[in-house]
Amino acid sequence: MNQYHITYESISVEEVTNKVNHPNHGASISFIGTTREFTHGQKTVLLEYEAYIPMALKTLEQIGKEINEKWNGVLTAITHRLGKVEVGEISVVIAVSSPHRDHCYEASRYAIERLKQIVPIWKKEIWEDGSEWKGHQLGPWNPTKPL
Amino acid sequence: MNQYHITYESISVEEVTNKVNHPNHGASISFIGTTREFTHGQKTVLLEYEAYIPMALKTLEQIGKEINEKWNGVLTAITHRLGKVEVGEISVVIAVSSPHRDHCYEASRYAIERLKQIVPIWKKEIWEDGSEWKGHQLGPWNPTKPL
Numbered sequence: 448m449n450q451y452h453i454t455y456e457s458i459s460v461e462e463v464t465n466k467v468n469h470p471n472h473g474a475s476i477s478f479i480g481t482t483r484e485f486t487h488g489q490k491t492v493l494l495e496y497e498a499y500i501p502m503a504l505k506t507l508e509q510i511g512k513e514i515n516e517k518w519n520g521v522l523t524a525i526t527h528r529l530g531k532v533e534v535g536e537i538s539v540v541i542a543v544s545s546p547h548r549d550h551c552y553e554a555s556r557y558a559i560e561r562l563k564q565i566v567p568i569w570k571k572e573i574w575e576d577g578s579e580w581k582g583h584q585l586g587p588w589n590p591t592k593p594l
Numbered sequence: 595m596n597q598y599h600i601t602y603e604s605i606s607v608e609e610v611t612n613k614v615n616h617p618n619h620g621a622s623i624s625f626i627g628t629t630r631e632f633t634h635g636q637k638t639v640l641l642e643y644e645a646y647i648p649m650a651l652k653t654l655e656q657i658g659k660e661i662n663e664k665w666n667g668v669l670t671a672i673t674h675r676l677g678k679v680e681v682g683e684i685s686v687v688i689a690v691s692s693p694h695r696d697h698c699y700e701a702s703r704y705a706i707e708r709l710k711q712i713v714p715i716w717k718k719e720i721w722e723d724g725s726e727w728k729g730h731q732l733g734p735w736n737p738t739k740p741l
């Protein structure tokens with residue numbers, strides 16, 4: 448059961464959350480990102496995610512390590528989905544746990560911001576009348592990728 | 595499917611989280627409170643929760659309304675367990691969702707702090723060598739309750 452996971456299948460919130468269970472941890476927070484229908488008034492049909500998987504896993508793991516250093520003992524588990532993710536479906540679940548809730552809120556927020564910053568996952572927004580790649584498509588991981 | 599629920603059964607994180615699903619909400623956060631084994635070095639065997647149920651439901655609903663006023667459109671669902679809750683088991687799940695994650699973090703934190711402040715739920719900590727009632731046992735809701 449890997450704490451950091453990339454999958455083309457549906458994500459179970461319960462499964463990711465259970466990875467951070469610990470008898471001394473009284474609080475956990477699961478952040479869930481889903482495909483939403485409207486962004487700035489534009490109707491999204493679906494999102495499509497691609498990743499440079501080895502580097503994505505490595506950077507997810509790095510986020511967990513950074514969290515553990517910043518908030519001693521906080522456990523982290525992250526699962527990100529790839530491929531087509533329809534409206535209402537889950538693209539990412541970030542679970543953290545800690546003895547007390549303060550650290551959970553801080554660590555959870557850190558994890559999602561850091562994920563968007565360093566994890567090489569590209570997102571294609573597909574609307575009724577077009578599409579656009581977003582995210583790390585301009586990053587250093589795959590400079591030959593067409594825009 | 596009530597957004598605010600009090601139960602003597604195990605709580606499903608997925609079930610509570612699904613209550614705040616909305617096609618325009620791209621982020622949701624579920625806060626999960628569990629019984630932890632050690633508190634200030636003292637070993638807890640289990641926690642036991644009691645509530646003045648009608649007022650507990652009313653105040654949970656009030657928290658949802660307050661959140662909706664403070665962060666327009668944020669959806670909230672809260673399930674709290676009563677009775678015996680063993681180490682590692684869930685006592686409360688608070689789910690919130692919003693188009694964007696900022697409001698989720700703020701609303702989720704607000705909900706748990708407010709819950710502890712106004713919801714008449716009593717907690718008995720049962721250790722290997724004793725027990726103690728905590729929480730609202732001194733509140734105005736049930737002044738005749740034995741300590």
